[in-house]
Amino acid sequence: QQQVKQSPQSLIVQKGGISxxxxxxxxxxxxxxxxYQQFPGKGPALLIAIRPDVSEKKEGRFTIxxxxxxxxxxxxxxxxxxxxxxxxxxxxxxxxxTGKLIFGQGTTLQVKP
Amino acid sequence: xxxxxxxxxxxxxxxxxxVTLRCKPISGHNSLFWYRQTMMRGLELLIYFNNNVxxxxxxxxxxxxxAKMPNASFSTLKIQPSEPRDSAVYFxxxxxxxxxxxxxxxxGTRLTVT
Numbered sequence: 108q109q110q111v112k113q114s115p116q117s118l119i120v121q122k123g124g125i126s127x128x129x130x131x132x133x134x135x136x137x138x139x140x141x142x143y144q145q146f147p148g149k150g151p152a153l154l155i156a157i158r159p160d161v162s163e164k165k166e167g168r169f170t171i172x173x174x175x176x177x178x179x180x181x182x183x184x185x186x187x188x189x190x191x192x193x194x195x196x197x198x199x200x201x202x203x204x205t206g207k208l209i210f211g212q213g214t215t216l217q218v219k220p
Numbered sequence: 221x222x223x224x225x226x227x228x229x230x231x232x233x234x235x236x237x238x239v240t241l242r243c244k245p246i247s248g249h250n251s252l253f254w255y256r257q258t259m260m261r262g263l264e265l266l267i268y269f270n271n272n273v274x275x276x277x278x279x280x281x282x283x284x285x286x287a288k289m290p291n292a293s294f295s296t297l298k299i300q301p302s303e304p305r306d307s308a309v310y311f312x313x314x315x316x317x318x319x320x321x322x323x324x325x326x327x328g329t330r331l332t333v334t
């Protein structure tokens with residue numbers, strides 16, 4: 108079964124610090140790697156996404172780094188703010204017309220003021 | 221746009237009762253997904269539809285679970301009979317197409333089965 112493994116399970120960062128969340132996938136049948144952000148009581152929402160032919164994508168304070176050979180990708184949050192406190196899910200989209208999203212287990216981030 | 225609408229937001233029921241969760245996708249979206257979220261298992265895809273047709277229901281845990289999409293603007297997820305282990309947050313999400321990587325999630329229905 109295709110899997111996406113995410114770590115750490117939880118993360119505490121001081122305001123202004125860098126938050127790093129890592130994911131690894133187990134096969135190559137994926138064509139898109141999105142990250143979703145979920146606040147308590149809300150549904151997940153797309154934060155940023157990357158294609159496997161790109162090694163890095165940056166949007167504001169959020170950056171995805173992608174290592175195709177290692178089958179790993181990570182989310183970096185620069186200058187972390189208390190408002191970034193949420194649960195973050197990495198995901199991988201299957202390469203096919205059916206395009207299922209396979210989600211990681213999630214990382215709960217707490218940014219302390 | 222109102223986004224994906226789910227109802228009810230909270231449901232408390234007794235074991236053995238029938239539960240029906242409802243979803244209205246974003247207008248114009250052709251694909252609809254039902255997920256279940258628990259602490260132990262994370263986000264699980266239960267079933268998804270494309271153009272109102274079920275494409276993959278391999279994530280439906282048991283025959284007690286069923287889903288329908290009678291038209292482009294409405295879907296239901298039914299659990300009959302419900303069991304305490306069904307307690308979870310159930311999300312509905314929609315997307316422009318089934319192969320698009322961005323899915324728009326609703327606020328979820330928190331189900332508690334006692």
